[in-house]
Amino acid sequence: MITAVPQTDIPRPSLAPRRLSNYFEEGGRTLASWLLTTDHKRIGLLYLYSIIVYFIIAAFAAALIRIELITPAGDLVTSETYNKLFTIHGTLMVWFFLIPSVPAVLGNFVLPLMLGARDVAFPKLNLLSWYLFNLGGLMALYAVAFGGADTGWTFYTPYSSTYSHSHVVTMAAGVFIAGFGSILTGLNFIITIHKMRAPGLTWFRLPLFVWSLYSTSVILVLATPVLAMTLALMSLERIWGLGVFDPKLGGDPVLFQHLFWFYSHPAVYIMILPGMGVVSELIPCFSRKPIFGYHFIAFSSVAIAVLGFLVWGHHMFVSSESIYAGLVFSLLSYLVAVPSAIKVFNWTMTMYRGRIYLSTPFLYALGFIGLFTIGGLTGLFLAALGVDVHVHGTYFIIAHFHYIMVGGMVTAFMGGLHYWWPKITGRLYPENLGRLAALIMFIGFNLTFFPQFVVGYLGMPRRYHSYAPEFQIYNVLSTAGASILGIGYLLPLIYFIWSLKHGRRAPSNPWKATGLEWQTSSPPPKHNFHETPVVTEEPYQYSPVPEQRLIYG
Amino acid sequence: MIIPTKIYFRVWLALLLLLVLTWGLAQVDMGRFNPIAALTIAVLKMLLVILFFMHVRYNKPITWIFVAAGFVWLAIMIDLTLSDYLTRNAVPPTLHHTWQHGAWPAPSKEGP
Ligand SMILES: [Cu+2]
Numbered sequence: 001m002i003t004a005v006p007q008t009d010i011p012r013p014s015l016a017p018r019r020l021s022n023y024f025e026e027g028g029r030t031l032a033s034w035l036l037t038t039d040h041k042r043i044g045l046l047y048l049y050s051i052i053v054y055f056i057i058a059a060f061a062a063a064l065i066r067i068e069l070i071t072p073a074g075d076l077v078t079s080e081t082y083n084k085l086f087t088i089h090g091t092l093m094v095w096f097f098l099i100p101s102v103p104a105v106l107g108n109f110v111l112p113l114m115l116g117a118r119d120v121a122f123p124k125l126n127l128l129s130w131y132l133f134n135l136g137g138l139m140a141l142y143a144v145a146f147g148g149a150d151t152g153w154t155f156y157t158p159y160s161s162t163y164s165h166s167h168v169v170t171m172a173a174g175v176f177i178a179g180f181g182s183i184l185t186g187l188n189f190i191i192t193i194h195k196m197r198a199p200g201l202t203w204f205r206l207p208l209f210v211w212s213l214y215s216t217s218v219i220l221v222l223a224t225p226v227l228a229m230t231l232a233l234m235s236l237e238r239i240w241g242l243g244v245f246d247p248k249l250g251g252d253p254v255l256f257q258h259l260f261w262f263y264s265h266p267a268v269y270i271m272i273l274p275g276m277g278v279v280s281e282l283i284p285c286f287s288r289k290p291i292f293g294y295h296f297i298a299f300s301s302v303a304i305a306v307l308g309f310l311v312w313g314h315h316m317f318v319s320s321e322s323i324y325a326g327l328v329f330s331l332l333s334y335l336v337a338v339p340s341a342i343k344v345f346n347w348t349m350t351m352y353r354g355r356i357y358l359s360t361p362f363l364y365a366l367g368f369i370g371l372f373t374i375g376g377l378t379g380l381f382l383a384a385l386g387v388d389v390h391v392h393g394t395y396f397i398i399a400h401f402h403y404i405m406v407g408g409m410v411t412a413f414m415g416g417l418h419y420w421w422p423k424i425t426g427r428l429y430p431e432n433l434g435r436l437a438a439l440i441m442f443i444g445f446n447l448t449f450f451p452q453f454v455v456g457y458l459g460m461p462r463r464y465h466s467y468a469p470e471f472q473i474y475n476v477l478s479t480a481g482a483s484i485l486g487i488g489y490l491l492p493l494i495y496f497i498w499s500l501k502h503g504r505r506a507p508s509n510p511w512k513a514t515g516l517e518w519q520t521s522s523p524p525p526k527h528n529f530h531e532t533p534v535v536t537e538e539p540y541q542y543s544p545v546p547e548q549r550l551i552y553g
Numbered sequence: 554m555i556i557p558t559k560i561y562f563r564v565w566l567a568l569l570l571l572l573v574l575t576w577g578l579a580q581v582d583m584g585r586f587n588p589i590a591a592l593t594i595a596v597l598k599m600l601l602v603i604l605f606f607m608h609v610r611y612n613k614p615i616t617w618i619f620v621a622a623g624f625v626w627l628a629i630m631i632d633l634t635l636s637d638y639l640t641r642n643a644v645p646p647t648l649h650h651t652w653q654h655g656a657w658p659a660p661s662k663e664g665p
Contacts (some may be wrong), residue, residue, distance in 0.1 A: 138664075220625045258634045309629055313637065323644070325637035 019078040019208035022426065023377070038123035039526060044109035044361030045424070046130050047297045051097050052103065052493075054137055057144075058092035060084045066479040073287075074466035082465035083150035087342050095175050096137050098405055099267065102274035103220075104133070104185055107213050110420055111189060113524060116198025116533040121191040128180040130187070136178025137382045143170035152463065155262070157245035157256040159235040169238055171207035171378030172231040179224045186220030198516065200535035204298070207515050208291065212277025215305035218264045227263035230256065235543065254319055260301035262313035269308040271405050272372070273301055274344055275412030279365045280523070282415055283347045286362035286507055289321045290540040295345040300339035303396055311496030317388045327386050333383035340376050344369060359511075359552065362436030365443045371407025377401060378453065393463075396456030399449045403504075407445055414441070414492065421496065422506030426523040429499045431552035433491065441488030447481025510551040514541055564605045571598050588643065 023041045027033050045134050065085050069077040077085065094508050108126065112119050121125050143149055149171040151160040151546070193214050234256065236242040243249025247255045284291040291297065311320055313329030321329075347369055355363070377402040381387050391397065430515055455474035458466055467475070509518040520529050571594050578590050604610040609620055 162658050222623065226630065254637075255634075258637065259630075262630050262634075309626065310633065313633065316637070320641075322640040322642075324640040325633075328633075328636055 008300055017223065022521065022523040022527045023526045034283045036127075038119070038127055039114060039265055040108050040112050040126060041424075041477070041524065043126050043130055044105050044107075047100055047104040047108060050134055050137065051100055051490075054092045055162075057141070058089050058097060059486070059489070061092075062087040062482070065089065066482045068465050068466070069475045070472075070479050071072070072467050072469045072472050074464075077465060079465050080150060083152075083463070084148035085465060086150055087149050087171070090145050091140060091171060091175065092151075093152055093405075094267070094271070095156050095178055096133075096140065098409055099182060100185075101260070101342050101409065102278060102416060103189070103213060103270070104129070106278065106413070106420060107189065107216075107274060109424060110517050111192060111210065111213060112196065113520065113528055114210055114515055115192065116201060116516045116529060116535065117192065117195050117196035118527045118529070121195055122188050126185050129184040132181035132184070133178050136174045136176070137360030138174075139177060140171055140174030143167040143174060146170075149175045155231065155254045155256075156260075157237070157246070157251075157464065161256075162246050162248075165531070167430060169235045172235050174233050176228050177229045182220045183224045186217035186224070190219040190221065193217075197537055198234035201401075204295065205535055205537075206279035206298075207541050208294070208297050208301075209274075209277035212280070212301045215301040216270050216277075216519050219270050219305050219308065223263045223266040223270075226259060226265075230263065231260040233259075239549055242269075242328060254316065257316050257319055260316045262309070266308040267305055267313065267314040268401070269435070270402065270411050273304060275368065275372075275409040276310035278419070279347060280343075280411040281513075281515070282361045282365040282419055283350050284540045284542055285419075286357045286365070288357070288542045288544045289350055289353045289354040290538075290542055291346070292349035292352075294539065295341070296342050297346050298340045303319050303339040304336060306359050307332065307339070307533035311336060314383050314388070317385055322339075330383055330385050334380065337376065337380060340372075344373055350526065357550055358435070358474045359432060360429075360438055361511075362410050362414045362416065362439040363417035363435060363442075366528055367438065368408055368411045370416065371403050371411060371442075375403030375407055375408065381474065384510050385502060391456060391459055394456035395452040395460050395462055399456060400460050402449045402452075407449070411441070411445075413437070417492075418543045420509070420517070421499070422510045423517060423522050423524070425500055425503075426506050427499045428505060428506050428510065428552065429492075430495050433495050434518055437488055437491040437495075440484060441493065444481050444484030444486070444488045448478050448485050449481070451477040451481075453473075467519050502512070507551060512549055514539060556605075556608070560605065567601060568598055568610050 022038055027037065027039065027042075034046065037043060037046075064077065065082070068074070068082060068085075074082070108120070147167055149164070149166045151164055151166070151169045151171075152170055155172060157166065160172075168460060193206075193210060233242070233244045237244050237246060237249070237251070241249060244249045245251040245253050247253060280291060292534075311329055311333040313325055314333045316325050347365075370400055376397070382391065382397065418434055419428060421427070451474040455471050455478075456462075458471065458474075460471045460474075506522045508521050509520070510522075516529075516533050516535070517524075521532055575591065575594050578587075583590060603620065609616055644659075
């Protein structure tokens with residue numbers, strides 16, 4: 001491919017001729033070799049390409065929403081169109097971007113490498129997951145192209161099952177099919193972690209990213225079937241009038257909310273646990289210190305996964321849920337704060353007296369800690385029965401979960417993508433542009449969503465295209481922030497593509513990081529390791545290194 | 554591990570038999586025992602499928618743990634959902650007092 005290697009001031013680790021055996025070369029460069037691949041690294045990249053497409057469509061819907069909200073009057077789009085826009089945004093972002101983002105892209109790529117394995121346990125099943133995911137995605141896009149659905153991403157009954165005149169069933173079918181992709185990915189990861197660890201890689205030598213992927217996979221396997229079942233029941237009621245949720249047919253609409261949130265609250269942890277895992281990798285590496293409280297962080301992932309199943313009723317405090325059930329769900333929701341705080345304190349302690357390198361991935365990790373903490377603590381406001389009555393259904397909720405999902409998960413995803421980019425592509429991204437993008441994203445994000453806390457607390461309801469004039473200033477700020485955020489996302493897209501051809505070649509371990517994925521070449525050969533690695537030491541054995549030895553682009 | 558075909562065949566016959574039994578019992582009105590009978594048969598069928606068709610009977614303890622986890626999670630879903638439905642009409646004493654003195658209108662007993 002490329003014959004001339006750019007001259008760099010960094011000495012190569014070895015003088016042996018550069019081996020051309022990497023997963024881009026091996027197995028062929030044809031389209032078929034990608035579409036029929038069973039290589040976990042290629043499948044990870046296939047997921048990356050797909051989620052970028054869904055992200056762009058969903059971000060476009062968000063842009064239209066933000067432009068509409070610049071003025072108090074509903075002047076750009078009709079209320080029907082507005083309903084469809086936020087449904088497109090929510091559905092695509094949740095199921096076709098956030099849920100697969102870290103697990104299916106970064107997880108697929110690095111999990112077998114971290115375990116010292118040649119691939120995941122079931123490589124063909126892995127490819128099938130990608131096809132199911134995209135079959136579901138295309139179905140959802142078909143629904144969007146032919147009129148869209150207007151139920152919001154939550155598909156609440158009886159509106160969805162009885163009254164809506166939009167493509168509810170097609171949209172739900174898309175989510176339903178993609179769900180099976182999730183289940184298979186979860187199964188694949190669980191079995192891979194149980195069965196494919198390299199010799200000497202005991203459970204407590206696993207990188208914390210693996211622990212978080214394991215916890216996420218458990219949620220994927222145990223929760224997603226409930227979503228599938230619930231959406232199927234809703235669709236059957238819509239098509240054949242099966243009386244499950246519609247009171248007129250003897251059903252109960254709140255039952256839908258119970259079943260939907262039994263999946264969707266744990267799904268929030270599908271959308272944050274893998275991000276926490278990424279951050280647990282970044283913090284020790286760029287603080288040059290072993291992680292503080294390894295066991296606590298590992299088990300807090302498991303605790304979050306388990307507790308996450310016991311709190312869903314906090315979404316129904318004002319939906320006729322009984323007071324006693326509300327009390328129980330409120331208390332249990334508070335308990336989730338414990339393992340989350342354990343993680344935050346342990347990351348902070350890891351940095352304490354470390355040798356800090358303010359590299360791009362580390363900036364994202366820092367951003368994650370701050371934004372996740374704000375998102376998590378405002379979650380406690382919402383878990384309080386009394387406060388929730390006041391802020392339920394307002395922009396306070398919107399701000400809260402965007403701090404978790406965008407401020408948390410997307411930030412972690414960007415951090416992880418920068419961190420493993422040299423491993424994935426064999427190229428370094430431009431470091432200074434990277435830092436700049438991280439900063440722009442942080443500023444843009446806060447400007448977008450912090451005003452929404454305020455305007456929500458003041459009482460602006462979500463899901464309306466017009467609002468009271470006194471809320472305009474907050475909405476203008478928010479839209480301005482969203483434009484900055486957009487630049488923050490566009491910039492990495494541009495320099496990542498640029499780096500594929502023009503970036504400096506990456507050595508096998510540019511960050512001097514521990515972990516088996518850094519012991520193979522960049523990009524790795526098709527079967528990851530030329531010989532199976534043997535693990536003899538504890539994870540995160542970092543010590544300070546002189547500045548010039550970390551390699552930046 | 555290879556399981557002889559005749560075991561699958563017997564399990565299949567047993568499932569068909571239970572199906573006939575379900576239909577038969579549906580013809581008889583047993584009052585409140587209707588759901589109990591139907592659910593007992595359903596559980597039996599489920600056990601046959603899980604133990605034999607899904608090979609759980611022949612598997613290692615770790616498989617049993619994963620299967621058990623599935624049921625524990627199902628129990629969580631049903632229990633906590635019922636924690637709402639079974640206490641819908643229960644009113645905390647203080648609130649009851651408030652309603653009696655007319656500060657708030659009490660919710661109607663009819664339900665939504
Ligand atoms: Cu929740």
